[in-house]
Amino acid sequence: xxxxxxxxxxxxKFKFSDENLDLAKKVVSNYPTxxxxxxxxxxxxxAQKQNNNWIPLAAMKYIAKYLEISYINVYEVAxxxxxxxxxxxxxxxIQICTTTPCxxxxxxxxxxxxxxxxxxxxxxxxxxxxxSWTEVECLGACISAPMAQINDDYYEDLNTKQFESIVKDIxxxxxxxAGSYRGRVxxxxxxxxxxxxxNKNA
Amino acid sequence: xxxxxxxxxxxxVEEGLTVLQACEIAGAEIPRFCYHEKLSIAxxxxxxxxxxxxxxxxxxxxxxxxxxxxNIKTNTKLVEKARKGVMEFLLANHPLDCPVCDQGGECxxxxxxxxxxxxxxxxxxxxxxxxxxxxxxxxKTQMTRCIHCTRCVRFATxxxxxxxxxxxGRGEDMQITTYLxxxxxxxxxxxxxxxxPVGALTSKPYVFEARPWELKKTETVDVMDAxxxxxxxxxxxxxxxxxxxxxNEDINEEWISDKTRYACDGLKYQRLDVPYVKKGNxxxxxxxxxxxxxxxxxxxxxxPEKIAGLTGDLTNMETLFACKELFQKVLKSKDLESRExxxxxxxxxxxxxxxxxEIKGIEKSDLxxxxxxxxxxxxxxxxxxxxxxxxxxxxxxxxxxxxxxxxYPYKVLSNSTDEVKKIIENNSDIxxxxxxxxxxxxxxxxSALTLNSSKYMFEGFKKFLNENNKINEEWNxxxxxxxxxxxVGSFDLDIVSKTNDTLEKINNNFxxxxxxxxxxxxxxxxxxxxxxxxxxxxxxxxEMADLILPGAAFTEQxxxxxxxxxxxxxxxxxxxxxxxxxxxxxIINEISKLVHNDILFKDKNELLSAMHNYLSFSKxxxxxxxxxxxxxxxxxxxxxxxxxxxxxxARSSKTMNECxxxxxxxxxxxxxx
Numbered sequence: 070x071x072x073x074x075x076x077x078x079x080x081x082k083f084k085f086s087d088e089n090l091d092l093a094k095k096v097v098s099n100y101p102t103x104x105x106x107x108x109x110x111x112x113x114x115x116a117q118k119q120n121n122n123w124i125p126l127a128a129m130k131y132i133a134k135y136l137e138i139s140y141i142n143v144y145e146v147a148x149x150x151x152x153x154x155x156x157x158x159x160x161x162x163i164q165i166c167t168t169t170p171c172x173x174x175x176x177x178x179x180x181x182x183x184x185x186x187x188x189x190x191x192x193x194x195x196x197x198x199x200x201s202w203t204e205v206e207c208l209g210a211c212i213s214a215p216m217a218q219i220n221d222d223y224y225e226d227l228n229t230k231q232f233e234s235i236v237k238d239i240x241x242x243x244x245x246x247a248g249s250y251r252g253r254v255x256x257x258x259x260x261x262x263x264x265x266x267x268n269k270n271a
Numbered sequence: 272x273x274x275x276x277x278x279x280x281x282x283x284v285e286e287g288l289t290v291l292q293a294c295e296i297a298g299a300e301i302p303r304f305c306y307h308e309k310l311s312i313a314x315x316x317x318x319x320x321x322x323x324x325x326x327x328x329x330x331x332x333x334x335x336x337x338x339x340x341x342n343i344k345t346n347t348k349l350v351e352k353a354r355k356g357v358m359e360f361l362l363a364n365h366p367l368d369c370p371v372c373d374q375g376g377e378c379x380x381x382x383x384x385x386x387x388x389x390x391x392x393x394x395x396x397x398x399x400x401x402x403x404x405x406x407x408x409x410x411k412t413q414m415t416r417c418i419h420c421t422r423c424v425r426f427a428t429x430x431x432x433x434x435x436x437x438x439x440g441r442g443e444d445m446q447i448t449t450y451l452x453x454x455x456x457x458x459x460x461x462x463x464x465x466x467x468p469v470g471a472l473t474s475k476p477y478v479f480e481a482r483p484w485e486l487k488k489t490e491t492v493d494v495m496d497a498x499x500x501x502x503x504x505x506x507x508x509x510x511x512x513x514x515x516x517x518x519n520e521d522i523n524e525e526w527i528s529d530k531t532r533y534a535c536d537g538l539k540y541q542r543l544d545v546p547y548v549k550k551g552n553x554x555x556x557x558x559x560x561x562x563x564x565x566x567x568x569x570x571x572x573x574x575p576e577k578i579a580g581l582t583g584d585l586t587n588m589e590t591l592f593a594c595k596e597l598f599q600k601v602l603k604s605k606d607l608e609s610r611e612x613x614x615x616x617x618x619x620x621x622x623x624x625x626x627x628x629e630i631k632g633i634e635k636s637d638l639x640x641x642x643x644x645x646x647x648x649x650x651x652x653x654x655x656x657x658x659x660x661x662x663x664x665x666x667x668x669x670x671x672x673x674x675x676x677x678x679y680p681y682k683v684l685s686n687s688t689d690e691v692k693k694i695i696e697n698n699s700d701i702x703x704x705x706x707x708x709x710x711x712x713x714x715x716x717x718s719a720l721t722l723n724s725s726k727y728m729f730e731g732f733k734k735f736l737n738e739n740n741k742i743n744e745e746w747n748x749x750x751x752x753x754x755x756x757x758x759v760g761s762f763d764l765d766i767v768s769k770t771n772d773t774l775e776k777i778n779n780n781f782x783x784x785x786x787x788x789x790x791x792x793x794x795x796x797x798x799x800x801x802x803x804x805x806x807x808x809x810x811x812x813x814e815m816a817d818l819i820l821p822g823a824a825f826t827e828q829x830x831x832x833x834x835x836x837x838x839x840x841x842x843x844x845x846x847x848x849x850x851x852x853x854x855x856x857x858i859i860n861e862i863s864k865l866v867h868n869d870i871l872f873k874d875k876n877e878l879l880s881a882m883h884n885y886l887s888f889s890k891x892x893x894x895x896x897x898x899x900x901x902x903x904x905x906x907x908x909x910x911x912x913x914x915x916x917x918x919x920x921a922r923s924s925k926t927m928n929e930c931x932x933x934x935x936x937x938x939x940x941x942x943x944x
Contacts, residue, residue, distance in 0.1 A: 073440070126451070138434075139428075139434035139435070139450075140435075140450045140451075141434055141435055141436065141437035141449075141450040142434065142437065144437060144439060144450060144451075145437045145438060145439055148439040148440050148441075149439070149440065149441045
């Protein structure tokens with residue numbers, strides 16, 4: 070992972086929507102008075118959600134002013150965490166897990182699909198500016214490897230063909246069904262639960 | 272007190288100290304990069320690892336508080352191995368470019384790797400590269416050398432009060448930068464160069480100029496403002512290469528302002544090295560003999576009443592005293608004046624024009640009231656103390672009028688004399704607050720003392736504070752910030768015209784012969800006056816002059832300066848005057864010899880003993896009665912100071928010019944949000 074590049078094209082202004090402003094107030098009220106700077110990460114997440122999955126500089130300034138801290142403090146946090154995007158990533162942001170279990174199960178084949186269909190390099194927008202992809206470290210769904218995360222949803226147990234159709238759908242602005250593509254429920258075995266059958270909530 | 276053992280030596284240390292400080296008390300040296308006494312503790316360089324009994328791992332001593340009965344060891348095998356390991360990691364990504372690095376010879380990493388490091392590296396991979404960052408005209412960056420001690424980040428946030436430097440990214444990609452690579456908006460910014468333990472932040476104007484061991488070091492005092500920061504002047508031959516701070520806990524601690532540090536290149540430019548006389552619109556070079564002959568004729572043909580003198584902002588006390596004697600004994604003129612504005616001054620007692628609470632005293636204050644002063648620009652180091660006090664005691668700070676960013680929050684009161692009237696007549700919340708405060712500070716600036724009601728305000732406040740027992744032997748709340756290095760010295764020597772009308776008379780073109788002794792800040796419309804300028808730089812004063820006698824700058828002669836607290840300090844000679852220029856007091860002495868056929872002083876020692884004798888007399892001066900005590904409801908405007916251009920040396924300095932341009936025209940980066 071290298072230092073994230075801040076986008077050269079930046080919008081002039083950023084403002085929380087009314088809805089997010091209410092949420093922001095709620096987040097800030099979770100912390101004791103005088104400690105509202107603790108809310109910086111939550112507010113950056115809100116800003117990212119509101120602004121098509123990436124955080125412009127104007128939003129960092131806005132948050133810094135909102136929390137009465139310096140610009141550099143927000144900038145430091147935003148550059149530290151890999152899940153804040155500082156350049157446009159498209160409406161659909163695909164993260165492909167390439168850590169060992171997924172890699173063994175063929176994650177790099179999914180990467181090749183992205184390279185073919187979306188863009189040659191990571192973090193580059195697709196031709197219709199609709200979507201971009203990146204490799205990430207473990208997303209914690211090793212049991213359903215290989216997998217990819219698209220915005221907030223996990224797409225699991227993928228094979229090249231299925232993933233290609235998912236990518237094509239996305240490029241057409243259609244959202245495919247999330248979850249396992251081998252018909253599994255959560256982390257259960259393929260043919261449903263095999264053990265602890267007498268226990269309802271297991 | 273806690274009893275601890277360091278390397279089997281029993282010592283007692285105060286509670287609240289760190290293990291590192293305890294080791295230092297015991298005389299055991301601990302290597303460190305990130306730890307600095309004046310900054311908060313970060314504990315991220317790991318160089319200060321020591322062994323503590325009953326602790327399974329080595330401990331970072333800078334971040335570990337001392338507890339009773341600790342057994343600390345700094346000379347064991349484990350400690351040695353730990354230091355070697357840490358050093359190897361630090362050097363893994365540090366370039367081996369010491370021969371072309373400006374920090375070479377005074378680099379903490381270089382010194383400590385000689386002592387604690389190993390001589391070869393096991394790191395076979397490619398070293399990391401970090402692009403250079405723009406941090407303004409004073410700081411040159413070479414971020415590949417950075418070891419991420421974050422001293423600069425902590426300095427900017429804590430001491431300078433401008434949180435603009437930060438660490439972005441993480442792990443191997445962590446980079447220290449200013450926000451979007453803008454110049455740091457602080458007058459203390461260049462201190463990060465001293466703080467940087469490696470060559471990542473070095474001095475831009477001093478780049479590749481000299482090696483530290485080639486320079487002659489002279490410890491002296493600064494004259495850029497009235498604070499009198501202690502400095503070290505490094506010279507190479509005649510040229511002053513750089514200026515560094517010298518530690519003085521009572522005045523500047525470890526820091527100095529950017530102007531103090533970087534105005535020194537002004538000592539190279541615009542210098543007067545031979546006497547000049549004005550013929551028509553041109554200045555012609557002449558010899559000293561000719562110049563003094565012209566001056567003699569002029570003095571002899573002028574009525575003593577029509578002779579006046581103005582002393583300047585950088586003039587040392589020896590010169591001031593010699594001038595005083597010259598005017599009194601030789602020229603027989605009463606019109607010698609050190610003020611450039613008609614500020615109210617009460618010379619009855621020294622306490623009437625000093626910063627009585629002392630700079631050190633600011634740290635314990637609990638309430639500060641600023642009247643017509645902007646300490647950030649008038650006395651930068653003093654402002655840093657106010658910030659320190661604010662951080663330490665949460666001091667309440669009030670100002671008459673909005674002054675912009677002072678690096679600490681303050682409450683703005685209305686900027687009119689009515690507000691002062693209310694306070695001293697006990698009709699304001701502030702009066703109550705001052706009464707309740709244990710160590711209040713009332714700070715007057717020169718802007719407030721030039722007003723018509725200045726006497727009313729100053730004397731009124733003195734009365735108010737006296738009545739409430741805020742001026743006593745232990746604490747004196749009444750303070751003035753002067754902006755010039757020579758001001759307090761001039762007042763100590765009573766260089767104020769007895770009739771208080773010299774400046775007015777000059778403006779009315781009353782005089783025929785005017786001496787400007789290093790005075791460049793006073794301007795008037797010249798008519799038929801003959802002006803003699805004695806000074807070091809060709810600036811506003813020399814421009815008006817008919818005869819120029821080249822003098823020496825503060826680094827080129829020994830001289831006393833009294834700072835705004837009344838501390839008498841000596842500036843030592845680090846270099847010598849250029850060309851035919853002479854030390855200022857020598858010129859005055861020669862003028863006396865010329866007119867009177869008798870020198871004023873046999874040598875410098877005679878001058879000094881006469882001056883000290885004069886200073887030891889108590890003051891009896893009724894000058895303040897000349898000011899009318901009247902009250903007018905008027906606005907108190909804190910006059911803006913052209914910070915980077917406030918005196919001749921700074922005006923001649925290219926670095927200061929650059930800083931000034933940056934402040935007025937911010938550089939466009941294209942990513943302004």
